Amino acid sequence: MEVIRAEAMGLCFGVRQALECVAAVGDPTAVTVYGELVHNETVNRGLARRGFRRLDEQRRGQALPETPLVLITAHGISDSERARLCGAGLRLVDTTCPLVRRAHDAALGLQSEGCYVLVIGRRGHVEVQGLIGDLPRAEVVESAAEVRCYHQEKIGVLCQTTSSDALVRSVLEAVTARNPGSEVRFVDTVCRPTRERQQALDRLLPLVDALVVVGGRNSRNTRELAESARARGVPAYRIECAAELHPGWFQDCRAVGLTAGTSALDETIEEVHRALLQAPVAGFQVPGFRTEVLGTGPGNLYAEPGA
Ligand code: SF4
Incomplete structure:
Protein backbone atom coordinates (compact mmCIF):
# COMPACT_ATOMS: atom_id res chain seq x y z
CA MET A 1 0.00 0.00 0.00
CA GLU A 2 1.30 3.40 -0.93
CA VAL A 3 1.24 6.16 1.68
CA ILE A 4 0.99 9.67 0.29
CA ARG A 5 1.69 12.54 2.65
CA ALA A 6 -0.02 15.91 2.45
CA GLU A 7 2.39 18.63 1.37
CA ALA A 8 1.51 20.68 4.45
CA MET A 9 0.48 19.19 7.77
CA GLY A 10 1.17 19.09 11.48
CA LEU A 11 2.36 21.72 13.90
CA CYS A 12 1.84 25.30 12.82
CA PHE A 13 4.30 28.05 13.70
CA GLY A 14 1.97 29.39 16.41
CA VAL A 15 1.99 26.12 18.30
CA ARG A 16 5.72 25.64 17.69
CA GLN A 17 6.38 29.05 19.24
CA ALA A 18 4.26 28.16 22.27
CA LEU A 19 6.11 24.86 22.70
CA GLU A 20 9.48 26.62 22.46
CA CYS A 21 8.33 29.08 25.08
CA VAL A 22 7.36 26.39 27.61
CA ALA A 23 10.57 24.49 26.90
CA ALA A 24 12.49 27.57 28.04
CA VAL A 25 10.63 27.95 31.36
CA GLY A 26 13.11 27.41 34.20
CA ASP A 27 10.69 26.77 37.05
CA PRO A 28 7.51 25.14 35.74
CA THR A 29 6.04 24.85 39.24
CA ALA A 30 5.55 28.64 39.25
CA VAL A 31 3.45 28.53 36.08
CA THR A 32 -0.18 27.64 35.39
CA VAL A 33 -1.03 26.92 31.77
CA TYR A 34 -4.30 28.71 31.13
CA GLY A 35 -6.19 25.89 29.43
CA GLU A 36 -4.63 23.38 27.03
CA LEU A 37 -1.40 24.58 25.48
CA VAL A 38 -2.26 22.49 22.47
CA HIS A 39 -5.04 19.99 22.03
CA ASN A 40 -2.60 17.16 22.40
CA GLU A 41 -2.66 14.90 25.45
CA THR A 42 0.94 13.74 24.98
CA VAL A 43 2.13 17.32 25.23
CA ASN A 44 -0.14 18.11 28.16
CA ARG A 45 1.00 15.04 30.08
CA GLY A 46 4.63 16.03 29.46
CA LEU A 47 3.97 19.49 30.87
CA ALA A 48 2.34 18.02 33.97
CA ARG A 49 5.36 15.77 34.49
CA ARG A 50 7.62 18.83 34.40
CA GLY A 51 5.54 20.46 37.14
CA PHE A 52 3.35 22.90 35.20
CA ARG A 53 -0.12 23.38 36.64
CA ARG A 54 -3.05 23.54 34.28
CA LEU A 55 -6.34 25.38 34.59
CA ASP A 56 -9.19 23.50 33.00
CA GLU A 57 -10.28 25.22 29.78
CA GLN A 58 -13.87 25.41 30.98
CA ARG A 59 -12.78 27.36 34.08
CA ARG A 60 -11.00 30.11 32.16
CA GLY A 61 -12.61 33.39 33.10
CA GLN A 62 -13.84 32.08 36.43
CA ALA A 63 -11.07 30.67 38.57
CA LEU A 64 -7.77 32.39 39.32
CA PRO A 65 -4.57 30.38 39.04
CA GLU A 66 -2.66 29.88 42.28
CA THR A 67 0.79 30.29 40.79
CA PRO A 68 2.40 33.73 40.29
CA LEU A 69 2.77 33.20 36.54
CA VAL A 70 0.05 32.35 34.01
CA LEU A 71 0.88 31.06 30.56
CA ILE A 72 -1.62 32.25 27.98
CA THR A 73 -1.93 29.69 25.22
CA ALA A 74 -1.67 30.32 21.48
CA HIS A 75 -5.48 30.55 21.37
CA GLY A 76 -5.33 33.90 23.18
CA ILE A 77 -7.72 35.55 25.65
CA SER A 78 -9.85 38.68 25.61
CA ASP A 79 -8.44 42.00 26.83
CA SER A 80 -10.95 42.01 29.68
CA GLU A 81 -9.71 38.61 30.81
CA ARG A 82 -6.13 39.81 30.53
CA ALA A 83 -7.02 42.77 32.75
CA ARG A 84 -8.72 40.46 35.28
CA LEU A 85 -5.62 38.31 35.59
CA CYS A 86 -3.21 41.23 35.79
CA GLY A 87 -5.53 42.99 38.27
CA ALA A 88 -5.20 39.95 40.54
CA GLY A 89 -1.43 40.47 40.59
CA LEU A 90 -0.59 37.62 38.23
CA ARG A 91 2.16 37.92 35.64
CA LEU A 92 1.45 36.66 32.14
CA VAL A 93 3.66 34.60 29.87
CA ASP A 94 1.85 35.30 26.65
CA THR A 95 2.13 32.80 23.78
CA THR A 96 -0.91 34.11 21.91
CA CYS A 97 -0.35 33.41 18.21
CA PRO A 98 0.11 36.62 16.20
CA CYS A 191 -4.84 31.63 9.27
CA ARG A 192 -2.38 30.72 6.56
CA PRO A 193 -1.20 27.41 8.08
CA THR A 194 -4.82 26.25 8.32
CA ARG A 195 -5.49 27.22 4.72
CA GLU A 196 -2.29 25.57 3.51
CA ARG A 197 -3.32 22.34 5.21
CA GLN A 198 -6.78 22.46 3.69
CA GLN A 199 -5.38 23.16 0.22
CA ALA A 200 -2.82 20.38 0.57
CA LEU A 201 -5.68 18.07 1.48
CA ASP A 202 -7.62 19.14 -1.61
CA ARG A 203 -4.66 18.07 -3.76
CA LEU A 204 -4.20 14.83 -1.84
CA LEU A 205 -7.75 13.47 -1.79
CA PRO A 206 -8.07 12.60 -5.49
CA LEU A 207 -4.97 10.41 -5.15
CA VAL A 208 -6.02 8.20 -2.24
CA ASP A 209 -8.61 5.59 -1.25
CA ALA A 210 -8.66 6.54 2.44
CA LEU A 211 -7.20 9.19 4.70
CA VAL A 212 -5.57 9.07 8.12
CA VAL A 213 -5.66 12.29 10.10
CA VAL A 214 -3.37 12.57 13.11
CA GLY A 215 -4.33 14.98 15.85
CA GLY A 216 -5.95 15.57 19.20
CA ARG A 217 -9.55 14.55 19.80
CA ASN A 218 -10.42 18.10 20.86
CA SER A 219 -8.60 19.69 17.94
CA ARG A 220 -11.03 21.50 15.69
CA ASN A 221 -8.75 21.71 12.66
CA THR A 222 -8.01 17.99 12.93
CA ARG A 223 -11.71 17.26 12.88
CA GLU A 224 -12.27 19.57 9.94
CA LEU A 225 -9.59 17.85 7.86
CA ALA A 226 -11.38 14.54 8.42
CA GLU A 227 -14.77 16.06 7.70
CA SER A 228 -13.51 17.59 4.46
CA ALA A 229 -12.42 14.17 3.29
CA ARG A 230 -15.72 12.62 4.30
CA ALA A 231 -17.65 15.30 2.44
CA ARG A 232 -15.76 14.27 -0.69
CA GLY A 233 -16.47 10.59 -0.24
CA VAL A 234 -13.06 9.56 1.08
CA PRO A 235 -13.14 7.47 4.28
CA ALA A 236 -11.24 9.38 6.95
CA TYR A 237 -9.86 8.03 10.21
CA ARG A 238 -8.83 10.31 13.02
CA ILE A 239 -6.22 9.00 15.38
CA GLU A 240 -3.99 10.40 18.09
CA CYS A 241 -1.19 7.86 17.68
CA ALA A 242 -0.13 4.81 15.64
CA ALA A 243 -1.55 2.38 18.19
CA GLU A 244 -5.04 3.51 17.22
CA LEU A 245 -4.69 2.35 13.62
CA HIS A 246 -6.99 -0.52 12.83
CA PRO A 247 -6.13 -3.35 10.41
CA GLY A 248 -9.56 -3.44 8.80
CA TRP A 249 -9.50 0.13 7.58
CA PHE A 250 -7.17 -0.29 4.62
CA GLN A 251 -8.01 -3.71 3.26
CA ASP A 252 -9.08 -2.51 -0.17
CA CYS A 253 -6.77 0.48 -0.36
CA ARG A 254 -4.02 0.92 -2.89
CA ALA A 255 -3.08 4.34 -1.59
CA VAL A 256 -3.76 5.98 1.76
CA GLY A 257 -3.28 9.65 2.48
CA LEU A 258 -1.65 10.99 5.61
CA THR A 259 -2.27 14.40 7.08
CA ALA A 260 -2.29 15.92 10.55
CA GLY A 261 -3.82 18.79 12.46
CA THR A 262 -1.82 21.68 13.85
CA SER A 263 -1.54 20.02 17.26
CA ALA A 264 0.17 16.83 16.02
CA LEU A 265 3.83 16.41 16.92
CA ASP A 266 6.34 15.58 14.17
CA GLU A 267 7.41 12.36 15.89
CA THR A 268 3.79 11.14 16.12
CA ILE A 269 3.27 11.74 12.40
CA GLU A 270 6.47 9.85 11.58
CA GLU A 271 5.41 6.97 13.83
CA VAL A 272 2.04 6.73 12.06
CA HIS A 273 3.73 6.90 8.65
CA ARG A 274 6.07 4.04 9.54
CA ALA A 275 3.18 1.95 10.85
CA LEU A 276 1.16 2.52 7.68
CA LEU A 277 4.09 1.44 5.53
CA GLN A 278 4.17 -1.85 7.39
CA ALA A 279 0.52 -2.51 6.73
CA PRO A 280 -0.18 -5.33 4.28
CA VAL A 281 -3.15 -4.65 2.10
CA ALA A 282 -5.34 -7.24 3.79
CA GLY A 283 -5.54 -8.35 7.39
CA PHE A 284 -2.20 -7.00 8.53
CA GLN A 285 -0.96 -7.51 12.05
CA VAL A 286 1.62 -5.07 13.28
CA PRO A 287 2.85 -5.01 16.87
CA GLY A 288 1.22 -2.10 18.65
CA PHE A 289 -1.82 -1.98 16.39
CA ARG A 290 -5.18 -2.54 17.97
CA THR A 291 -6.98 -5.50 16.56
CA GLU A 292 -10.44 -5.36 18.09
CA VAL A 293 -13.36 -4.69 15.78
CA LEU A 294 -14.55 -1.12 16.08
CA GLY A 295 -17.37 -1.26 13.58
CA THR A 296 -15.49 1.11 11.35
CA GLY A 297 -15.05 -0.83 8.15
CA PRO A 298 -14.62 0.59 4.68
CA GLY A 299 -18.35 1.34 4.47
CA ASN A 300 -17.98 3.99 7.11
CA LEU A 301 -16.95 7.38 5.91
CA TYR A 302 -15.70 8.54 9.23
CA ALA A 303 -14.49 6.82 12.30
CA GLU A 304 -13.50 7.92 15.75
CA PRO A 305 -11.15 5.15 16.82
CA GLY A 306 -11.13 4.67 20.53
CA ALA A 307 -14.03 7.05 21.07
S1 SF4 B 1 -3.84 30.87 14.39
FE1 SF4 B 1 -3.11 29.35 12.97
S2 SF4 B 1 -0.89 29.51 13.12
FE2 SF4 B 1 -1.75 30.48 14.93
S3 SF4 B 1 -1.84 28.88 16.51
FE3 SF4 B 1 -3.82 28.93 15.50
S4 SF4 B 1 -3.66 27.38 13.88
FE4 SF4 B 1 -1.59 27.88 14.54
Missing part, protein backbone atom coordinates in the same frame (compact mmCIF):
# COMPACT_ATOMS: atom_id res chain seq x y z
CA LEU A 99 -2.57 35.43 13.79
CA VAL A 100 -5.05 35.10 16.65
CA ARG A 101 -4.11 38.65 17.71
CA ARG A 102 -4.86 39.74 14.18
CA ALA A 103 -8.34 38.23 14.49
CA HIS A 104 -8.85 40.15 17.75
CA ASP A 105 -7.82 43.36 16.00
CA ALA A 106 -10.26 42.60 13.19
CA ALA A 107 -13.10 42.04 15.66
CA LEU A 108 -12.38 45.27 17.51
CA GLY A 109 -12.03 47.12 14.20
CA LEU A 110 -15.43 45.92 12.98
CA GLN A 111 -16.97 46.87 16.27
CA SER A 112 -15.47 50.36 16.14
CA GLU A 113 -16.99 50.76 12.66
CA GLY A 114 -20.39 50.20 14.22
CA CYS A 115 -20.89 46.65 13.02
CA TYR A 116 -22.82 43.92 14.74
CA VAL A 117 -20.09 41.28 14.80
CA LEU A 118 -20.51 37.64 13.78
CA VAL A 119 -17.71 35.21 14.50
CA ILE A 120 -17.78 32.07 12.39
CA GLY A 121 -16.53 29.29 14.62
CA ARG A 122 -17.30 26.91 17.39
CA ARG A 123 -19.17 28.45 20.29
CA GLY A 124 -17.31 26.76 23.13
CA HIS A 125 -13.84 27.03 21.63
CA VAL A 126 -11.38 29.02 23.73
CA GLU A 127 -10.19 31.11 20.79
CA VAL A 128 -13.77 32.09 19.97
CA GLN A 129 -14.53 32.89 23.59
CA GLY A 130 -11.50 35.18 23.60
CA LEU A 131 -12.60 36.82 20.36
CA ILE A 132 -16.08 37.71 21.58
CA GLY A 133 -14.98 38.45 25.14
CA ASP A 134 -14.48 42.16 24.45
CA LEU A 135 -17.47 42.63 22.17
CA PRO A 136 -20.80 43.68 23.67
CA ARG A 137 -22.57 43.30 20.29
CA ALA A 138 -21.48 39.98 18.87
CA GLU A 139 -22.53 36.40 18.37
CA VAL A 140 -21.02 33.15 17.20
CA VAL A 141 -22.28 31.33 14.13
CA GLU A 142 -21.38 27.67 13.72
CA SER A 143 -23.08 26.97 10.40
CA ALA A 144 -25.04 28.58 7.57
CA ALA A 145 -28.21 27.00 8.97
CA GLU A 146 -27.92 29.17 12.08
CA VAL A 147 -27.78 32.44 10.21
CA ARG A 148 -30.85 34.66 10.63
CA CYS A 149 -31.89 38.19 9.86
CA TYR A 150 -30.09 40.36 12.43
CA HIS A 151 -31.95 43.62 11.71
CA GLN A 152 -28.69 45.56 11.75
CA GLU A 153 -27.50 48.34 9.49
CA LYS A 154 -23.95 46.97 9.44
CA ILE A 155 -22.83 43.41 10.00
CA GLY A 156 -19.15 42.54 10.41
CA VAL A 157 -18.03 38.95 9.87
CA LEU A 158 -14.78 37.31 10.84
CA CYS A 159 -13.77 33.71 11.54
CA GLN A 160 -12.07 31.48 14.02
CA THR A 161 -8.58 31.13 12.59
CA THR A 162 -8.97 27.40 11.94
CA SER A 163 -12.26 27.56 10.05
CA SER A 164 -12.55 25.88 6.67
CA ASP A 165 -12.99 28.03 3.59
CA ALA A 166 -16.11 26.05 2.68
CA LEU A 167 -17.76 26.84 6.00
CA VAL A 168 -16.83 30.50 5.81
CA ARG A 169 -18.16 30.78 2.26
CA SER A 170 -21.47 29.15 3.12
CA VAL A 171 -22.03 31.30 6.21
CA LEU A 172 -21.14 34.49 4.34
CA GLU A 173 -23.58 33.64 1.57
CA ALA A 174 -26.31 33.00 4.12
CA VAL A 175 -25.60 36.27 5.96
CA THR A 176 -25.86 38.24 2.74
CA ALA A 177 -28.99 36.40 1.57
CA ARG A 178 -30.87 36.72 4.86
CA ASN A 179 -29.88 40.33 5.53
CA PRO A 180 -30.57 42.08 2.21
CA GLY A 181 -30.93 45.47 3.89
CA SER A 182 -27.61 45.31 5.76
CA GLU A 183 -24.12 46.31 4.75
CA VAL A 184 -21.98 43.20 5.28
CA ARG A 185 -18.26 43.58 5.90
CA PHE A 186 -16.00 40.56 6.00
CA VAL A 187 -12.47 40.20 7.34
CA ASP A 188 -10.85 36.91 6.41
CA THR A 189 -9.09 35.74 9.57
CA VAL A 190 -8.54 32.11 8.60
